[in-house]
Amino acid sequence: MESRGHTGWIYTIGLILIILPLNLQGVSAKEGNLTCVSCHEKINPNLVVSWRESPMAQHGVTCIDCHGSHHKSAEDAVRASLMVGRLCEKCHPTEMAQFKSGKHAQAWASVYKFKKVLELPPEMIDAEEGCGGCHSIGREDGQCDSCHTRHSFAKEEARKPEACLPCHGGINHPQWEIWRSSKHGVVYSVDPKKERGPTCQTCHFPRGDHGVKTAWSLLALRLPEEDREWVGYRKTILKWLGLIDQEGHPTDLLNELQMKGIIHVKPEEWTQFREEMVEICGNCHGRLFAREKLGQRDAIVKKTDQLMAEAIQIVENLYQKSILARPDVRPISPDLLGLYSPPNPLEEKLWEMFLRHRIILLHGAFHNNPDYTSNHGWVKLKAAYEDVKRMAKEFLPEGEK
Ligand code: HEC
Ligand code: HEC
Ligand code: HEC
Ligand code: HEC
Ligand code: HEC
Ligand code: HEC
Ligand code: HEC
Ligand code: HEC
Incomplete structure (x- = not known):
C-alpha cells in the first residue's frame, strides 16, 4: 500500500512539473494573442469575428498558432507567416x-x-x-x-455541397449543375436535413475521408482492359494522346500521368474504388441495383470510346494517305490533351469531342442526369463526329468520297 502511495506522489509531482511550463506558455501565448486581436479587431473587424466564432477559437487555437509571433506591429506585417498548410x-x-x-x-x-x-x-x-x-x-x-x-x-x-461549387462547376466539369438538377440533387434540395438525397460529400467524402478519388477519373481511360473490342478503341485513343507508341508500349507521358493518378493502371485499385462506391449507394439503394446502374454507365464509356476511335481513324487515314499534312512538331500523334490552338480544323473537332462532349457525357452518366448525358453529351458528340466525317470527305479525291 505504502509503496503505491509513494509512486502516486511521484506521478503527481511529475505531472505538475510537465503541466506547469505548458500552462505558463499557454498564458503568455494567450496574452500575446490579445495584442493581435485588439489591433486586428480595429483593422479587419469581420475577420476577427469569424475567428472568434470558430470552433477552433473556442478550443483555444489562436492567431499565433497559425501565423507565429514575429509580426507585432503595423510596420512589420510582412513577417506574419502565411505558410499555414504545414x-x-x-x-x-x-x-x-x-x-x-x-x-x-x-x-x-x-x-x-x-x-x-x-x-x-x-x-x-x-x-x-x-x-x-x-x-x-x-x-x-x-x-x-x-x-x-x-x-x-x-x-x-x-x-455543404456549395463548398465544391467554385471549382466543380462551369463549362469544363459541370458536376455541380449536373448533380443539382439530377434526382439526387432535387431530393436533397426539397429535403436537405434528412440527407435522403446524397450530396457530393455523401459519395466522395465517406466517413469524412479527405482522400478523394474515383474509379475512372476525368479522362476515363485506364489499363488494362479485358473486353477485346474495347481494347481496340482504347488503343486508338491512347496512341493519339501520345500515351502509347505505335507498338503499344507505354510512353514517358503515360508513366507520368499514372503517377499522378490521372490514368489508373492497377485494376485492384479501381475495383476497390468501385466497391467502396457501391457500399455508399448501398446505404439508400439495393447493392444489386447500384452495381447494375454503374455497370450500365461503364457500357456508355465504351460506346463513346467507339465513336471517338472511329473519328480519330478518319483523320488518321488522311494523314497516312498524305492527303492532310501531319503536323511535324509531334512525333506520334495529335495533342488531344493540349488545350488550345489545334493545328487544323479536323483536330479541333477531335479535341472538342474528347475534352468537352465526351467528358460532359460521362459526368452526366455517372451522376444520373439524362439531360447532360444525352442533350449536352451524346447529341453534341455525335454532331461533332458527323462534322469530322463531312470535313474529311471534302479532302478526299473525287473517287474516294
Ligand atoms: C499594432 C497593430 C497590429 C498588431 C498588434 C498585430 N498586427 Fe497583424 N497586421 C497589422 C496590419 C496593419 C497589417 C496589414 C493589414 C492590412 O493591410 O489590412 C497586418 C497584417 C497581418 C497579417 C497578414 C500579413 C500579410 O502578408 O498579408 C497577418 C497574418 C497578421 N497581421 C497576423 C497578426 C498576428 C498573428 C499578430 C499577433 C502576434 C498580429 N497580427 C499583431 C497590424 C497589427
Ligand atoms: C494548434 C493546433 C491547431 C492548428 C494549427 C489547426 N487546428 Fe484545426 N482544430 C484544432 C482543435 C483543437 C480543434 C477542435 C477539436 C477538434 O475538432 O478536433 C480544431 C478543429 C478544426 C476543424 C473542425 C471545426 C468544426 O467545425 O468542428 C476544422 C475544419 C479545422 N480544425 C481545420 C483546420 C485547418 C484548415 C487548419 C490550418 C489552416 C487548422 N485547423 C489548424 C487545432 C488546430
Ligand atoms: C487555424 C489557422 C489560423 C488562425 C487561428 C488564424 N489564421 Fe489568419 N490565416 C490563416 C490562413 C490559412 C490564411 C490564408 C493564408 C494564405 O494566403 O494562404 C490566413 C490569412 C490571414 C490574413 C491575410 C489574408 C486575408 O484574408 O486578409 C490575415 C490578416 C490574418 N490571417 C489574420 C489573422 C488574425 C488576426 C488571426 C487571429 C484573430 C488569425 N489570422 C487566425 C489561418 C489562420
Ligand atoms: C479549390 C477548388 C476545388 C474545390 C473547392 C473542390 N475541388 Fe475537387 N478537384 C479540384 C481539382 C483541381 C481536381 C483535379 C485534381 C487533379 O488535378 O488531379 C479535383 C478533383 C476531385 C475529384 C477526383 C476526380 C478524379 O479524377 O478521380 C473528386 C471526387 C472531387 N474533386 C470532389 C470534390 C468535392 C466533393 C468537393 C467539395 C467538398 C471538392 N472536390 C471541392 C478542385 C476543387
Ligand atoms: C474538398 C474539400 C475539403 C478540403 C480541401 C479539406 N477538407 Fe476538411 N473537411 C471536408 C468535409 C466535407 C468535412 C466533413 C466530413 C464529415 O465529417 O462528414 C471535413 C472535416 C474536417 C475536419 C473535422 C473532422 C472531424 O471529424 O470533426 C478537420 C479537422 C478537417 N476537415 C481538416 C482539414 C485539413 C487539415 C485540410 C487540409 C489538409 C482539409 N480539411 C481540407 C472537406 C474538405
Ligand atoms: C450518388 C453519389 C454521387 C454524388 C451525389 C456525386 N457524385 Fe461524383 N461521382 C459519383 C460516381 C459513381 C462517379 C464515377 C465513379 C467512377 O469513376 O466509377 C463520380 C465521379 C465524379 C468525379 C470524377 C469525374 C466524373 O465526373 O466522372 C468528380 C470530379 C465528381 N464525381 C465530383 C462530384 C461533385 C462535385 C458532386 C456534387 C456537386 C458529386 N460528384 C456528386 C458519385 C456521386
Ligand atoms: C474552375 C476551376 C478550374 C479551372 C480554372 C481549371 N481547372 Fe482543371 N480541373 C478542375 C476540376 C474541378 C478538375 C477535376 C474534374 C474531374 O475530375 O471531373 C480538373 C481537372 C483537370 C485535369 C485532369 C486531372 C485528372 O486527375 O484527371 C487537368 C489536366 C486539368 N484540370 C488542367 C487544367 C488546366 C491546364 C487549366 C488551365 C488552362 C485548368 N485545369 C483550369 C478545375 C479547374
Ligand atoms: C442518401 C441516399 C442515396 C444515396 C447514397 C444514393 N442514392 Fe440514388 N437515389 C436516392 C433517392 C432518394 C432517389 C430517388 C428515388 C425515386 O425516384 O423514387 C435516387 C434515385 C437514383 C436513381 C434514379 C433512378 C431511379 O430509380 O429513381 C439512380 C440511377 C440512382 N439513384 C443511382 C444511385 C447510385 C449509383 C448511387 C451510388 C453511387 C446512389 N444512387 C446513391 C437516394 C440515394
Missing part, C-alpha cells in the same frame, strides 16, 4: 494524410503537365484567375482553406 498538419495529421492520398493533393502538379497552361496571359496567372484559381487546392502542402474557408474553418461549411 501548420494544419501539425494538429490534424489524419486529415492531412488522407488529403495527400487523394487527387486534390495532385491538383497543382497535374496542371503543369500541360505546357499549354503557359500560353495563358501572365497577368491571369499572377492573379490566380487561370488554372491556378482552382488547382491551387493542391499547392504547397494543400490548401485546406479551399473548403473550410478562413477564418471560420468550419466543418459544417465544408459539408
